[in-house]
Amino acid sequence: MGRPIQRLSTTEVIRAKSEAPTLHADGGGLYLRTCGNSKSFLFRYARNGKTHDIGLGPFPEIDLATARERAFEFRKMLARGVDPFQNRATIVPRTDAPLPIPAILTAPKGKTFADAYRGYLEGHDKDWSRVHWRQWTTSLQRFAMPSLGAMPVAEITTADVAECLRPIWKSKAETASRVRGRIEQCLDYAKAMGWRTGENAAAWKGNLDHVLGNGRKTVEHHESVPVEAIPGFYARSRKLNTTTARALQLLTLTATRTGDVRGADWAEINLQKKLWTISAARMKGGREHVVPLSDAAIKLLKSMSPATSGLVFxxxxxxxxxxxxxxxxxxxxxxxxGAVPHGLRASFRSWCAENEIPRELAEMCLAHEVGNVVERSYQKSSLVEQRRAIMQRWADYCAG
Known part of the structure; x- marks a missing residue:
């Protein structure tokens, strides 16, 4: 009698978690892999005396039904005598690493974009949080690898990058912008390794900006909470004992973006130094942002059972x-x-103006670029301590 398949339910997948890397069998070679807050599906099979694991993608981006469909296709390949390992772009080796680097089949001639991608990731495997790693790899696997992965990295042109980005440039503007920046970083790595020469094909200014254009919709002005209403709003949010309410409170206190707070990882936060460091790859502008944490923000975070890594919220x-x-x-x-979470940044900016906070410092608190390229090249400091004083004053105002 064969082993049963489809043992897992969607509820079980949602609830599954483990401290150490753990496999949960669905049957037919399909497994759910959990480690901390991360979850992903893989297909395991044996061929010629060797065991292979093929990554199917992270949950919830890949749901249980989709994972089963993909596993079924691999079983059909095996039944026909075809090795799925040789017919799959993303291979996850058996490892206990928190988030393994996807291995990608490369073209036989020279170094490919996939090689640059893997090399860049290997240099950051200890620097990035689990959430950041998953966001970075998922976006490139989905939007860049199908067209660029097997291309010789030395031959990738601006036209190739534009063709890769064009399908999502207008419909998924924010995602497309992040993917472009990540492609640029991979190509920079390739140049540093001597695998390509010349200008970066994914550079924006003076390059892709002429090909793709802005691609963004008209700037949307988010409704904000009037400055005078902030203390009352913040007090009402503190009466709610939910994860979402605490996320909203940190959003208010730090004037960061909603995506920054939603993806916040304990590995980014230093409670002792009262700093929250958001990596360049997670930031809208592609630059690392150091957020000085007020006493109220530290108190909020300490009330949430801090960990060394994993999602804060x-x-x-x-x-x-x-x-x-x-x-x-x-x-x-x-x-x-009618005010929305992102509008809290506008509330903070208005408060800065009313309290005569220097414009440059206020913009830096919001992670906006300040000055022209030359001015920024001379401004090496992120002025953390000056911004810390501002964020403490803002937190005191929020608390009434």
């Missing part, structure tokens, strides 16, 4: 990142007349 339903819509819905219940 874990979704109460799916065990992953909380949804942006959850923040929107919560804020709508707090009597803010």
């Amino acid at each position: 874990v979704g109460e339903r799916n065990g992953g990142m909380i949804g942006a819509n959850q923040l929107n819905k919560l804020m709508a219940t707090l009597d803010v007349n």
